[in-house]
Amino acid sequence: MCERQAKQGTIIGGLIFLVGGYWLGSQxxxxxxxxxxxxxxxxxxxxxxxxxxxxxxxxxxxxILTRIGLEHGWVY
Known part of the structure; x- marks a missing residue:
């Protein structure tokens, strides 16, 4: 599994902190x-x-899958 979700989670978490900070300021x-x-x-x-x-x-x-496919003639 890639760590792509970590990057997206960091961005979303930062945006949530921005909104939360704005809300705290308005309170x-x-x-x-x-x-x-x-x-x-x-x-x-x-x-x-x-x-x-x-x-x-x-x-x-x-x-690996490409090599197997080429060896067995599945990939042309």
Whole structure:
């Protein structure tokens, strides 16, 4: 299984922190809401700028299946 969900989860988690910080700020907890929004912004940016994870295990499986297919004439 790839770690692609980790990158997407980081982005979604950061966006949730942004919304939560905005909500806290609107409830009168300004400095704490700003802190939570700042953390959410940093996490979201880290998630967006991180490289896409590679799926070495899945690529290895594709190589094996392709080799088997070529050996048995299934793949032309």
């Amino acid at each position: 009168g907890h300004g400095p704490f809401g700003d802190l939570v929004m700042g953390l959410g912004a940093v996490v979201t940016l880290l998630g967006v700028t991180s490289p896409q994870p590679t799926c070495d295990q899945a690529l290895h499986r594709v190589e």
